[in-house]
Amino acid sequence: MAKELHRRLLDDALAALGGTVQSVVAAYNRIDEATARMTAAAMQAEASIQQWQNVTLRRVWTCAFGTCAIVTFLCGILAWLIRGGH
Helix, strand or coil: CHHHHHHHHHHHHHHHHHHHHHHHHHHHHHHHHHHHHHHHHHHHHHHHHHHHHHHHHHHHHHHHHHHHHHHHHHHHHHHHHHCCCC
């Protein structure tokens, strides 16, 4: 009877451990999947930030060039008017 009880407790313990191992493996798989998704999201965010920086830099250079061109044009007209050019 004691052997039967011992065997039954051992079987129950092994079954419980088997369930625990399966749960741990499932948790690791979910963690790996979540990590892969987070990595993909981080790479997409990095690409978006890089694109935003490029667009912003282009806008800054365009505004600077435009401003310099307009100021140069206005200074030329002012100089022409001061010299009396008609």
